[in-house]
Amino acid sequence: MRLSRFFMPILRDTPKEAEIISHQLMLRAGMIRQESAGIYSWLPMGFKVLKRIEQIVREEQDRTGAIEVLMPTIQSADLWRKSGRYDAYGPEMLRIKDRGERDMLYGPTNEEMITDIFRQGVKSYKELPRNLYHIQWKFRDERRPRFGIMRGREFLMKDAYSFDLTAEAGKHSYNKMFVAYLRTFARMGLKAIPMRADTGPIGGDSSHEFLILADTGESAVFFDRDFYDMNWNEFSVDYDNVGDVAKVVGEFTSKYAASDEKHDTTEFEKRVSEAKRMSGRGIEIGHIFFFGDKYTKPLGCVVQGPTGEQIALQSGSYGIGVSRLAAAVIEASHDTAGIIWPMQVAPFQVGLINLKVGDAATDAACADLYAKLEKAGIDVLYDDTDERAGGKFATMDLIGLPFQLVVGPKGLKDGVVEVKTRAGGAKETMTAEAAVSKLVEAVKGKP
Ligand code: P5A
Numbered sequence: 382m383r384l385s386r387f388f389m390p391i392l393r394d395t396p397k398e399a400e401i402i403s404h405q406l407m408l409r410a411g412m413i414r415q416e417s418a419g420i421y422s423w424l425p426m427g428f429k430v431l432k433r434i435e436q437i438v439r440e441e442q443d444r445t446g447a448i449e450v451l452m453p454t455i456q457s458a459d460l461w462r463k464s465g466r467y468d469a470y471g472p473e474m475l476r477i478k479d480r481g482e483r484d485m486l487y488g489p490t491n492e493e494m495i496t497d498i499f500r501q502g503v504k505s506y507k508e509l510p511r512n513l514y515h516i517q518w519k520f521r522d523e524r525r526p527r528f529g530i531m532r533g534r535e536f537l538m539k540d541a542y543s544f545d546l547t548a549e550a551g552k553h554s555y556n557k558m559f560v561a562y563l564r565t566f567a568r569m570g571l572k573a574i575p576m577r578a579d580t581g582p583i584g585g586d587s588s589h590e591f592l593i594l595a596d597t598g599e600s601a602v603f604f605d606r607d608f609y610d611m612n613w614n615e616f617s618v619d620y621d622n623v624g625d626v627a628k629v630v631g632e633f634t635s636k637y638a639a640s641d642e643k644h645d646t647t648e649f650e651k652r653v654s655e656a657k658r659m660s661g662r663g664i665e666i667g668h669i670f671f672f673g674d675k676y677t678k679p680l681g682c683v684v685q686g687p688t689g690e691q692i693a694l695q696s697g698s699y700g701i702g703v704s705r706l707a708a709a710v711i712e713a714s715h716d717t718a719g720i721i722w723p724m725q726v727a728p729f730q731v732g733l734i735n736l737k738v739g740d741a742a743t744d745a746a747c748a749d750l751y752a753k754l755e756k757a758g759i760d761v762l763y764d765d766t767d768e769r770a771g772g773k774f775a776t777m778d779l780i781g782l783p784f785q786l787v788v789g790p791k792g793l794k795d796g797v798v799e800v801k802t803r804a805g806g807a808k809e810t811m812t813a814e815a816a817v818s819k820l821v822e823a824v825k826g827k828p
Contacts, residue, residue, distance in 0.1 A: 382729065384764045388425050391776055401597040403711035404529030406720050410780045412707070419526025419534030426780065427707065429728035431537065434569065434706045435516055437725060438539045441565040445557045445620050447512040447541050452494050454518050458484035460493035464679050470582055473521045487520035490583065492676045492698055495542040499694075500682035506546045506692070509684070510554055514541030516703060528597070530704045531664070537704040544694045546686065548673060551695035553623050555587065555671045556630045558699040560618055562591050562667050563633070565701065569710055570723035572613045573666055574604055576638040583698060585672025590640060592663030595712040600665060603649055604638035606657035640665075664709050671697040714804075720781030721804050729762040730824045732782040734774070736789030738767045746798070747788050750813055754786075757821045778803070784820055788813075 390411040399405040407413050412427030423431055439449065455477070461467035467474075467484075475487040488494070495513055503511070516539045526534045543554035559575065566573040573591035580588045592602055611633070618625050637652045639645070640663065649658060674693040677683070686692040702709075707726075714721045724730060731754055735747045747763065754761045762782060764773050770789075777785050787799040797810040800819060811819065822828070 382760075382762050384762060385766050387762070389780070390424065391779065399529065401528045401531070401712070402715060403531065403597075403708035406711055406715060406779070407529055407708065410720060413530060415529075419523060419532070421530055421533060421535070426728050430707050430710075430722070430726055431704060433726045433728070434710075435537070435539075435703050437568050438565055438701055438703055439516065441561045441568070442514050442539065442541060444564075445512065445561045447514045447561075449515060450495075450498075450513050451515050452488075452491055452498075452517060454488055454520070456486050456488045456491075456494055458486055460497055460680065461486065464493050464496075464676055466493070466582070473523065475520045475522050488517075489519055489521045490538075490698070490700075491515070491517075491540055492542065492583070493680065496676045496680045496682045496696070499542075499544055500677075500680060503544070503682075503684055503694075506684050506686050509694070510543065510545045510550055512541055512543040512554060512558075514539060514699075529708060531708045532599070533704065536702065539701040539703050541699040543697045543699070544677075544682070545696070546684070546692060546694065548695050551671060551673070551697060553626065555669060555697050555699075556626045557620050558669050558697070559589065559630045559633075560620070560626055562669070562699075562701070563613075563629070564616070566591065566593070566666065567613050569706065569726050571666070571706075571710065571713055572608075574602070574608050574638050574663070575633050576602065576604070576640050576663075577643045578640060578668065579642040580670055580672070583668075583670050583672070584675050585670045585697070587671040587697075589634075589669050590665045591667035591669075592640060592665050593709055593713055594661050595664050595709070596662055597712060598662035598664040600663050601641040601644070601660065602638070602663040603640075603644045603658070603660045605636040605653045606659050607636050608638065608659075664705070664712060665702070666706055666709050667699075667701045669697065669699040671695075715781070718775070719779035722781045722783060724783050724824065727760075727783050728780070729760040729782050731759055731761045731784045731786055731820055732777045732780070733761050733763040734770075734777060734785060734787045735763070735765050736770050736773075736787065738765055740790050742793055743788060743790050746793055746813060750786060750788065750798070750817065753817050754820060757817070757825065759820060759824050784823065786816055786820065 392409045395405050396408045413421045477485045519538045545551040575589045578588045578590040677694040683691045737743045751763045785801040801808045
């Protein structure tokens with residue numbers, strides 16, 4: 382993409398209304414725009430990041446065998462009356478009447494709808510287990526929408542729903558999502574600590590939330606220092622192997638970690654030696670629940686079991702804050718100059734800076750590099766504007782692409798260009814050819 386043809390409304394000054402760094406940087410980098418309290422437009426730069434995050438989430442859900450569907454944002458109140466949540470949900474639910482005076486709502490979550498879909502489609506226990514998920518906008522009329530898209534009213538969520546015949550099988554479905562979450566967040570460069578959690582309006586008795594540490598987090602968190610030494614890399618696991626999956630989950634759940642609601646000082650002190658007791662603040666990026674037949678029973682989601690009897694299914698739901706993740710990644714990865722995107726979610730991987738637009742040799746060298754990198758499948762943002770060099774550098778640092786490729790007449794005279802790595806700021810000069818090889822290898826891996 383040529384910057385001269387792109388739409389990236391950069392702000393030089395930090396907007397007053399933004400209290401936390403991710404919100405400030407998202408506004409300054411022209412990623413989002415507020416339309417009303419807690420409701421945002423995603424501008425091109427932000428939308429690219431959102432799609433990258435969504436795709437990682439999707440790939441890791443698919444890997445577990447979960448199946449993607451798409452349910453509507455607007456729901457009828459009927460099913461919610463059956464589950465008893467229409468009144469219980471309170472003012473966070475945006476209630477709407479259609480022209481026929483029917484009660485509708487903008488879905489804050491989809492337990493009722495998916496349970497009804499599954500009820501209609503499933504006949505026998507032989508069709509179990511199943512996990513259906515979608516990635517769809519939700520609305521919650523939060524009392525205090527704040528911190529930009531971190532706590533929005535409209536936000537993008539991945540929500541998955543598992544259906545099993547027995548509680549034991551349901552536990553395996555829960556554990557699969559647990560492991561998928563560790564993998565998903567690791568791919569975005571995040572260490573999300575699973576913590577025991579309250580179940581709130583979703584209900585059930587087993588629940589973990591996944592939090593990343595950040596001073597700006599909304600929850601206080603308490604955990605064992607040993608989490609720092611865990612294997613956070615992309616480990617692989619055979620999702621069909623009940624024991625293997627449970628083992629990974631056990632490695633994490635055996636260590637103490639809880640957010641303020643569930644924190645128990647006595648237990649913390651008993652289980653964790655003083656030197657290893659850590660506390661801080663965290664941002665919740667995912668939350669998983671197991672609630673047995675809480676929804677399947679009232680909504681009649683039953684199958685015929687092996688001996689012919691009708692059995693209400695065991696189910697759980699599993700959420701990831703897809704839009705919140707864009708902000709969470711920035712909270713975890715930035716410096717005073719701007720965002721530092723991890724490669725996997727970066728909107729472009731390389732920023733190409735032309736230091737002298739209009740100089741024939743520089744323009745030609747840039748055009749050649751741009752074509753070669755794009756051909757290699759790299760997403761390049763080519764700054765071909767006539768802004769001065771200082772402004773171009775500041776903008777590139779602000780938007781945080783993993784690599785900057787700087788091309789100017791001086792270097793070209795010596796036959797070199799400069800490659801800057803945004804994380805750490807290391808700069809290297811090399812021939813244009815070497816720069817292409819280096820960048821292709823860094824982005825795409827060794828040939
Ligand atoms: C699980 C999936 C649920 O709604 N039902 C379906 C369950 N869980 S949850 O914890 O309430 O939400 C799941 C994740 O969504 C993100 N989230 C938000 N993101 C931005 N703005 C909000 N107002 C907001 N509310 C929830 C969080 O990441 C949460 O973990």
